[in-house]
Amino acid sequence: MTEPLIEFKNVTKRFGDRTILDRVNLKIYEGEVATIIGKSGSGKSVLLKQLTGLLKPDEGDVFFRGQPLAGMRRKEWHAYLGQISYMFQHNALFDSLSVFDNVALPLRGKARYRLL
Ligand SMILES: Nc1ncnc2c1ncn2[C@@H]1O[C@H](COP(=O)(O)OP(=O)(O)O)[C@@H](O)[C@H]1O
Ligand SMILES: [Mg+2]
Structure with missing residues (x-):
């Protein structure tokens, strides 16, 4: 099976004692169009901000083509951001x-x- 373009594995994000994302798992494949729907304040922007590094998960990892964003070196990170x-x-x-x-x-x- 092909590797997902983007994958969230057990991503948890908290602000203080509020858990906004609770072990989110998500796979998006190349060429796929994905829509994230939820009421205002449900965490859609918090989810997307993990893709650009504006926010980092408290637990879990985000992957791009199988590579964890958290483990990218500076050069890899900039090459990745250039595609977002x-x-x-x-x-x-x-x-x-x-x-x-x-x-x-x-x-x-x-x-x-x-x-x-
Ligand atoms: N930087 C932040 N600090 C504290 N709370 C935040 C921060 N960013 C978002 N939140 C809270 O996280 C929740 C989800 O926000 P958000 O992802 O912006 O919702 P939406 O689904 O409308 O995009 C909201 O309750 C919001 O107040
Ligand atoms: Mg939003």
């Missing part, structure tokens, strides 16, 4: 571009990544 694009919810889009082109903008700046 993150769009904020409010007022952070260029209105002259499509949603796709907004998301693609930082990636297009790096000639190494080929986009549709």
